[in-house]
Amino acid sequence: DGGITQSPKYLFRKEGQNVTLSCEQNLNHDAMYWYRQDPGQGLRLIYYSQIVNDFQKGDIAEGYSVSREKKESFPLTVTSAQKNPTAFYLCASSPTGAPTNEKLFFGSGTQLSVL
Amino acid sequence: DQQVKQNSPSLSVQEGRISILNCDYTNSMFDYFLWYKKYPAEGPTFLISISSIKDKNEDGRFTVFLNKSAKHLSLHIVPSQPGDSAVYFCAALGGGTSYGKLTFGQGTILTVHP
Numbered sequence: 001d002g003g004i005t006q007s008p009k010y011l012f013r014k015e016g017q018n019v020t021l022s023c024e025q026n027l028n029h030d031a032m033y034w035y036r037q038d039p040g041q042g043l044r045l046i047y048y049s050q051i052v053n054d055f056q057k058g059d060i061a062e063g064y065s066v067s068r069e070k071k072e073s074f075p076l077t078v079t080s081a082q083k084n085p086t087a088f089y090l091c092a093s094s095p096t097g098a099p100t101n102e103k104l105f106f107g108s109g110t111q112l113s114v115l
Numbered sequence: 116d117q118q119v120k121q122n123s124p125s126l127s128v129q130e131g132r133i134s135i136l137n138c139d140y141t142n143s144m145f146d147y148f149l150w151y152k153k154y155p156a157e158g159p160t161f162l163i164s165i166s167s168i169k170d171k172n173e174d175g176r177f178t179v180f181l182n183k184s185a186k187h188l189s190l191h192i193v194p195s196q197p198g199d200s201a202v203y204f205c206a207a208l209g210g211g212t213s214y215g216k217l218t219f220g221q222g223t224i225l226t227v228h229p
Contacts (some may be wrong), residue, residue: 042204042219090158104217106158
């Protein structure tokens, strides 16, 4: 089945540690996104990529890094510079090419907690 | 600056009745609006959308209304079912943002009681 796979489902980070969240899609979508969800807040965009080898900062990129070496993969690294990393992280993808190809397809998320 | 706001954190409705979820926006450049539904520990799934050139879009039990002059949209679910219990996010596209970059509201938790 086509879809987006995020792993792991739960992740714990120690102080000063970098951790990487995986996101893989087999939908052949060009665009991929990382969102963060905190209780009582909407989904906030961290980074997005519209094409391989290119990505842009979203609204809350500080303390995060990404890469887009393959169309199928868009891993997110939460660095030690991110002082409040505890949140639910969602990866999404969408096709591009038409103005209303805005319907995002989401993965099932990764809950990151700080030890 | 929250450009898309869902001012009701939660809504409780009896099964079979109508659920009305509201969303307000401030950016008049937004030209496409979407509703997503999210169950706990899962990613959101697309529910219904509406273009700014329309004022209503219907899909089965779900209808979205758009009032551009008031910068307000609402999602109506009729009749509500217990399986509709979830968090509902409204989202907007456009407003000079980059392609495909949606702006989300805070979400409303809908509980439908049997």
